[in-house]
Amino acid sequence: MADSETQNATTTDDHQLTDALEAVEHALGQLDDCSEKEREALAADIRSLHDMLDKLRGGKVHIAVFGEISTGKSALINALVGKEVADVSIRGGWTKDVWHVPWEADGYEVPGFEDSGVVLLDTPGLNEVDGAARTEMSRDTAERADLVLFVTDSDLNETEYSALVELASGHKPILLVVNKTDLYTEEQLDDLLTLFRGSRLAGIVEPENIVCVAADPRPVEYHIESPGGQVRKEWREPEPDIGALRARILEVLAHDGSDLIALNATMFAADRSDRVGALRVQMRADRATSIVWSYAVVKSLAVSLNPGAVLDVLGGTAVDAAMVATLGKVYGIEITTANARQLVTSILKAAGWVMLGEAVVSYVSSFFKGLTWGGSTAISALPQGAAAGYGSYIVGQAARYYFEHGASWGEKSAKRVVSRILENTDKQSVIDHLRTEIKSKLSENRYSAK
Ligand SMILES: Nc1nc2c(ncn2[C@@H]2O[C@H](COP(=O)(O)OP(=O)(O)OP(=O)(O)O)[C@@H](O)[C@H]2O)c(=O)[nH]1
Ligand SMILES: [Mg+2]
Structure with missing residues (x-):
C-alpha cells in the first residue's frame, strides 16, 4: 500500500515531489538502527515525520492560521469554510488545541494527486497567559504548514513581529491577514496598510500577501423607514468579508501548490534529520559518559579492596x-x-x-x-x-x-x-x-x- 501511494506521487512530472518523498523516507530510515530508548526520546520527531510522509503521499496542502489570541483566527476559519466549524469567543485563549478542518478551496487539487486537498489548521493564540506549551504547539504546526495565515487585528506588537520573523525563516509564504476591518475607518486602515507595506516587513511578508478581511463583523444597526414615516431600528449581521484573502490563497496555490508541499517537506525532513542526528549523538554521549564513570568506579573499588x-x-x-x-x-x-x-x-x-x-x-x-x-x-x-x-x-x-x-x-x-x-x-x-x-x-x- 505504501508503495502504491508513493507511486501516486512519483507519477507526477514533478521531481521535487519525488525528492521530497526521498528526503522524508531517508530521515525516517536514519532511525532504523536506533535503540528502544533513542526511539522513545525521538517519538515526537518520528511521529511528525510519519505525518509528513502521509501528507506528502496524499497531496495535502496545510494552511495554518496563526496569530495572537482573540485576533479572529477561529472566526476566519468559519468564514472560509462557510459554516460554524470552530468555536469563536470574546474570551481570549479560547482555542486550546491545534485542530484541522478540510477546506474545499474552490475545488483546488494538487496536480498529480487524485485525492489531494486543502486542510485548514486552527491554532491556540500566541502569547497566551500560561500557555507556553500551546504557543509551542502552534509554532510546531506553523513550521509544518505549507502556507501560513498570520492574523492580526491592529498594528503588530513585539510578540507578533518576532513570531513573523521566526516564521519567515521557514521560507514558506506568509499571508498577513488584517482582520476586524469593520472596526476601522478607511483612513485608519490606509495608515495601517502603509505601515505594513513599508520597510518593516520587507523580506518577511510580500506586499501582495497583505490582505484585509472582516471574518466576523459586528452587527450593524439599520434604520428602516416605513411608508407611513415611522422609523424602525434593526440590527443585522453583515456577511463576512474575506473575498480578498480567498482570492490570494487560490492564486498562491495555483501558482505554487505542489512546489510548496515538496519544498516544505524537504526542508522539514532536513531539519528533523539534523535534530535526530544531534539528539542521537547527545544521547549516546550521555550514555557513554555514565558507562565510563560507572566502570571506572567499579574498577577503583575492586582495586581499593x-x-x-x-x-x-x-x-x-x-x-x-x-x-x-x-x-x-x-x-x-x-x-x-x-x-x-x-x-x-x-x-x-x-x-x-x-x-x-x-x-x-x-x-x-x-x-x-x-x-x-x-x-x-x-x-x-x-x-x-x-x-x-x-x-x-x-x-x-x-x-x-x-x-x-x-x-x-x-x-x-x-x-x-x-x-x-x-x-x-x-x-x-x-x-x-x-x-x-x-x-x-x-x-x-x-x-x-x-
Ligand atoms: N468586529 C469584529 N470582531 C471579530 C471579527 N473577527 C472575529 N471577531 C471577534 O473577535 C473575538 C475573537 O474571535 P476568535 O475567532 O475566537 O479569535 P481567536 O483568534 O480564534 O482567539 P483564540 O482562540 O482565543 O486565540 C470574537 O468575539 C469574534 O467575534 C471581525 O472581523 N470583526
Ligand atoms: Mg480560536
Missing part, C-alpha cells in the same frame, strides 16, 4: 574489556571479549602505561595527601583504587572515540587520540570524583574499616 592487583589491573582486565564491549553496544557495534581486550591493550600501549602502572599510582597518590578518613587498609588502598579507576576512565574515553568513528581511529593514530585525551582530561577532577565515589561506596560497606 584488593590493592595488590594494581599492575594486573592496569594491564587490561575483564572490567575494562566489559566496559569497552558495553560502549560498543551504545554505538551499535558488537565486539567480542577477545577484541575488547585487544582494544584495551592497544589503548594502554598508546598511553605508554602497560609497564608504567606504578607511575600513575604515584601521580594519583599526591591527591590523597592529608586524607584522614577510614581504616588503614582503605586509606592505603585508595590511591591505587583511584589510579586504576583513572586508567579505566582514559581507556573508556579512547574507546568512545574509536566507536564514535565507526570502530576506527579515523585519520589519527591511537597514540595521537590517547595523547589528546590525556592532554584534555582534568586529572584532578576525575580523581576527586573517583575518590568521593570510593569513599561513599566504602562507607556503605560495613566490612571496609576492618
Whole structure:
C-alpha cells in the first residue's frame, strides 16, 4: 500500500515531489538502527515525520492560521469554510488545541494527486497567559504548514513581529491577514496598510500577501423607514468579508501548490534529520559518559579492596574489556571479549602505561595527601583504587572515540587520540570524583574499616 501511494506521487512530472518523498523516507530510515530508548526520546520527531510522509503521499496542502489570541483566527476559519466549524469567543485563549478542518478551496487539487486537498489548521493564540506549551504547539504546526495565515487585528506588537520573523525563516509564504476591518475607518486602515507595506516587513511578508478581511463583523444597526414615516431600528449581521484573502490563497496555490508541499517537506525532513542526528549523538554521549564513570568506579573499588592487583589491573582486565564491549553496544557495534581486550591493550600501549602502572599510582597518590578518613587498609588502598579507576576512565574515553568513528581511529593514530585525551582530561577532577565515589561506596560497606 505504501508503495502504491508513493507511486501516486512519483507519477507526477514533478521531481521535487519525488525528492521530497526521498528526503522524508531517508530521515525516517536514519532511525532504523536506533535503540528502544533513542526511539522513545525521538517519538515526537518520528511521529511528525510519519505525518509528513502521509501528507506528502496524499497531496495535502496545510494552511495554518496563526496569530495572537482573540485576533479572529477561529472566526476566519468559519468564514472560509462557510459554516460554524470552530468555536469563536470574546474570551481570549479560547482555542486550546491545534485542530484541522478540510477546506474545499474552490475545488483546488494538487496536480498529480487524485485525492489531494486543502486542510485548514486552527491554532491556540500566541502569547497566551500560561500557555507556553500551546504557543509551542502552534509554532510546531506553523513550521509544518505549507502556507501560513498570520492574523492580526491592529498594528503588530513585539510578540507578533518576532513570531513573523521566526516564521519567515521557514521560507514558506506568509499571508498577513488584517482582520476586524469593520472596526476601522478607511483612513485608519490606509495608515495601517502603509505601515505594513513599508520597510518593516520587507523580506518577511510580500506586499501582495497583505490582505484585509472582516471574518466576523459586528452587527450593524439599520434604520428602516416605513411608508407611513415611522422609523424602525434593526440590527443585522453583515456577511463576512474575506473575498480578498480567498482570492490570494487560490492564486498562491495555483501558482505554487505542489512546489510548496515538496519544498516544505524537504526542508522539514532536513531539519528533523539534523535534530535526530544531534539528539542521537547527545544521547549516546550521555550514555557513554555514565558507562565510563560507572566502570571506572567499579574498577577503583575492586582495586581499593584488593590493592595488590594494581599492575594486573592496569594491564587490561575483564572490567575494562566489559566496559569497552558495553560502549560498543551504545554505538551499535558488537565486539567480542577477545577484541575488547585487544582494544584495551592497544589503548594502554598508546598511553605508554602497560609497564608504567606504578607511575600513575604515584601521580594519583599526591591527591590523597592529608586524607584522614577510614581504616588503614582503605586509606592505603585508595590511591591505587583511584589510579586504576583513572586508567579505566582514559581507556573508556579512547574507546568512545574509536566507536564514535565507526570502530576506527579515523585519520589519527591511537597514540595521537590517547595523547589528546590525556592532554584534555582534568586529572584532578576525575580523581576527586573517583575518590568521593570510593569513599561513599566504602562507607556503605560495613566490612571496609576492618
Ligand atoms: N468586529 C469584529 N470582531 C471579530 C471579527 N473577527 C472575529 N471577531 C471577534 O473577535 C473575538 C475573537 O474571535 P476568535 O475567532 O475566537 O479569535 P481567536 O483568534 O480564534 O482567539 P483564540 O482562540 O482565543 O486565540 C470574537 O468575539 C469574534 O467575534 C471581525 O472581523 N470583526
Ligand atoms: Mg480560536
